[in-house]
Amino acid sequence: MARSGIPTRERIISAANALFYNDGIRGVSVDAVAARAGVTKRTLYYHFRSKDDLVAAYLAGRDQPNLALFRQWFGEKDDGLPAQVERVFRNLARSARHPKWKGCGFLRTSAELANMPGHPAMKIGAAHKKRFEEWLRVTFAAEGIADPLRLARQILLLLDGSFAVVLLHRDPSYMETAGQAAHALVEAALAGRAKPQSRRAR
Amino acid sequence: MARSGIPTRERIISAANALFYNDGIRGVSVDAVAARAGVTKRTLYYHFRSKDDLVAAYLAGRDQPNLALFRQWFGEKDDGLPAQVERVFRNLARSARHPKWKGCGFLRTSAELANMPGHPAMKIGAAHKKRFEEWLRVTFAAEGIADPLRLARQILLLLDGSFAVVLLHRDPSYMETAGQAAHALVEAALAGRAKPQSRRAR
DNA sequence: TTGTGTATATTCACTGGATAGTATACATAA
DNA sequence: TTATGTATACTATCCAGTGAATATACACAA
Incomplete structure (x- = not known):
């Protein structure tokens, strides 16, 4: 469940959106996305199979x-x-x-x-x-x-x-x-x- | 001096060109460029101050x-x-x-x-x-x-x-x-x- | 109401490997 | 002997992904 009102998965995608759009895919680490979303990296990997998966979700959004x-x-x-x-x-x-x-x-x-x-x-x-x-x-x-x-x-x-x-x-x-x-x-x-x-x- | 006829610096730029164009800047390591040029990384850093410098030379070429x-x-x-x-x-x-x-x-x-x-x-x-x-x-x-x-x-x-x-x-x-x-x-x-x-x- | 099982969600700590850049030394030619 | 050029070996950091444990929510039985 989410800590704030917004579900964790959405928060991660939102963080990914801000970072990937600004700095590019290879310029952003998974750790950075997790940190911005206020979540540990392990949680991120619970919601997304891989970084590539996260990138796909970023664009789909x-x-x-x-x-x-x-x-x-x-x-x-x-x-x-x-x-x-x-x-x-x-x-x-x-x-x-x-x-x-x-x-x-x-x-x-x-x-x-x-x-x-x-x-x-x-x-x-x-x-x-x-x-x-x-x-x-x-x-x-x-x-x-x-x-x-x-x-x-x-x-x-x-x-x-x-x-x-x-x-x-x-x-x-x-x-x-x-x-x-x-x-x-x-x-x-x-x-x-x-x-x-x-x-x-x- | 160059090992082959082509000067070392040219060979490095040529290797950088092939790799950077194909795989992008952040997708290519300095080691990979040096290896392709048949040169050690230290030699590369003799001819170019940094990776950014090498990237600039790649585009200028x-x-x-x-x-x-x-x-x-x-x-x-x-x-x-x-x-x-x-x-x-x-x-x-x-x-x-x-x-x-x-x-x-x-x-x-x-x-x-x-x-x-x-x-x-x-x-x-x-x-x-x-x-x-x-x-x-x-x-x-x-x-x-x-x-x-x-x-x-x-x-x-x-x-x-x-x-x-x-x-x-x-x-x-x-x-x-x-x-x-x-x-x-x-x-x-x-x-x-x-x-x-x-x-x-x- | 209380206890218990189960799926969901999250954390801490870690690994193995890659990466940019460097310290130092060696070679060669003017 | 000094400037140019090349090599070996190293450092400090970062990074994608994982192992193992824990916490929470909820369904259902006693």
Whole structure:
């Protein structure tokens, strides 16, 4: 049972989240996670079979909240597809200005574990990005865009590119540049569709 | 002096390159680099002050060859800016199909060392990407594109995005998708320029 | 109400191995 | 003989994972 109100397992994942996101996987010891969670290492190993298991749980815990945030930014206003997509980038730029921001946890973990393609964390990261891509694809398809998967992937590429570039340069304005590119690509795709559907033009 | 023809320092950097690129920075011990270079650890520490110093040398050694490769791909044929830019992505996709490919060493290192913004490797990585961006900008400016820096950054974002995405999904076709997006953005920028300069249209 | 068994949850103390970096000495060439 | 380069052997620390015991909660019988 938990010492505080929050169950032990949740506290461990929360500690892992803070530490892994900030310092990377190999940069954080299991002892450090246990200490931050206020638990002994042996307790941690009661709840998680191994460090790899803990890493997987860390990423799994970021999946839904992340997607929800993107959907929220996108849906804040119904001001047309190009503007909605661009708004995601602008909000991301705002997040990236916070000093604790360290890029995308999924991408950073996959970069660190690139030599272990079968690692559970890699699968969770890939699945997360696929879910994001699929959400974009469905959204674009509903607007009658001719090749919604291609456009979804192009937006994803700009998004993940901006994670990488901003992490390197510490200059969030790249995210606004990416947003402009995304705006242009979506607009061009809308202009090329067969019959305008359901939405007034911007 | 070197045991073989190649000087010791070069052999160490070459060993570091192979190991760090494949397994990441924290995934490789100094002992492993020394062993691969056929040198004792003490010798390594004669040539490099610390592991961080070695990491910096590893990245510095990748800077020019990388840029030269991009320039070569771009310049293979003079078939118009959009096609030239897209060819870089297609060649990159071909590289990415090799089993030893593990993304961009600069981006992966920056992802791993994201919590050490002052690390020399971060500065070298940032400088490398800036040099690439600047080469694109100059190239675009010579073609009379209105906002060459913005276009250069958008191409860079697509490129680095494809590094990240392909590393995660192990699906190089994303690079071709990125190339198509880059093609479209360059073409749109060309269409919008004031007066067509120096080059026949495609 | 009290006792008892059992599964869950947690702790302390430890192991075996890896790791970054060093003290010291030896070799070789200008 | 002095600067450069290389080797052997060492230190101090950290780290993933484990063995064995203990504590708590709860179901159920007396």
